[in-house]
Amino acid sequence: MPPSDVITPTPTDEPVVLEYPDNRLLIDLCGAYDAHLAAIEKALEVQIIRRGNHLSVLGESDATAQAASVLNTLYARLEGGRAVEQAEVESLLRMGGSDAGTGVRQGDQLEMPVGETIEIQTRKKRVEPRTEAQKAYVKSLFDNELAFGIGPAGTGKTYLAVAVGVSMFIGGHVDKIILSRPAVEAGEKLGYLPGDMKDKVDPYMQPLYDALNDFLPGKQLAKLIEEKRIEIAPLAFMRGRTLSNAFVVLDEAQNATSMQMKMFLTRLGNNSRMVITGDRTQIDLPRGTQSGLADAERLLKSIPKISFNYFTSKDVVRHPLVAAIIEAYENEAAA
Structure with a gap:
C-alpha cells in the first residue's frame, strides 16, 4: 500500500508520452531518487512512469498537459546548460498556479522562456x-x-x-x-x-x-x-x-x-x-x-x-x- 502522501491517480485519459534523447540530461531532469518527478506528481496529481528515455504521464488531461509542459521546460533548461534543482521545479509549478486540490489553474499558460534568459x-x-x-x-x-x-x-x-x-x-x-x-x-x-x-x-x-x-x-x-x-x-x-x-x-x-x-x-x-x-x-x-x-x-x-x-x-x-x-x-x- 503506498504512503498516504503519495498520490496514485486513476488515469481517465490517454497517457502523455515524452521522449528525451539525452539520457544524461534525463537523469538530471528526474532528480536524485526521482525527487523532481515526485514533486510534479504530488503537485499536479499525476503519475509519471519512466521507461528508458521515455516518460509516461498519467492522469486527468489538464494535469498531464501541465506536467508535460513543466517537464519540457525543465529539459530545455538543461539543454541550455542551466541546472535544474528542486527550487526550480517548485518555482515552475507555482508559476502554473494551484486551484484547491488539483494544482492546476485553468486558462494559464505555463512558460519560462529559455530564449530570454x-x-x-x-x-x-x-x-x-x-x-x-x-x-x-x-x-x-x-x-x-x-x-x-x-x-x-x-x-x-x-x-x-x-x-x-x-x-x-x-x-x-x-x-x-x-x-x-x-x-x-x-x-x-x-x-x-x-x-x-x-x-x-x-x-x-x-x-x-x-x-x-x-x-x-x-x-x-x-x-x-x-x-x-x-x-x-x-x-x-x-x-x-x-x-x-x-x-x-x-x-x-x-x-x-x-x-x-x-x-x-x-x-x-x-x-x-x-x-x-x-x-x-x-x-x-x-x-x-x-x-x-x-x-x-x-x-x-x-x-x-x-x-x-x-x-x-x-x-x-x-x-x-x-x-x-x-x-x-x-x-x-x-x-
Missing part, C-alpha cells in the same frame, strides 16, 4: 531570476540608478540586489558595494549587548553577509571588507556621506523612518546605483511612526528613472511552505 555572473556562481517579477526586477536594477523592490519575505529582493551589486563590482562598473539596514530591533538595548559597535550591530547585518558569502570566496570577501571596498553598516552610519561610484542597497527599508529614508536617498552620488528593498507587512517601528518606505513609494512614483518592482507570494523562492504561509496571512488581511 537573464543571468547574473558572480565569482562563485551564476544567479538566475526564476519568476517574471524577479526578471523585471533584475532588469530594472541594471537600467535605473534608483530602484525599489517591495514584497514579502523570501522573494529574492535582497539576494538578487546583492548579486547584481557583486556583478557590477567585479565588472568594474562601480568601485565599492555598500549594504545597509536599519538596526531597529536594537534600539536602546544596543548598549547592553557585549562587544564593540561592530559586535553589537553585526547580528542585524547577518543576512547581508550571508548573501555576499554566496557570491564571493571567503578570503576575497574578508579582504574587500578590510579594504572597505565592501561596507556593511547600519543606516544611521550613512548620515553625512556622499555615496559615489558605489552600488548601494538599503535592506528592510520598511523599518526606516521618513527622515531616515530622505537622508539615505539623498546620499546618492555620481556613477552610483541605489536599491531599496522592503516588506510593508513587517514594520517594526514604534506605533504611530510613519514608515519611510511608504512615504517614498507615495512621493517618488511619478519621478522618471526611479523604478518600483512588486512581488507576491508567487515569487517566493524559499521552502514552498513559506509561500503558503504568506498567502494565508494575505487572505486573512484581505478578509
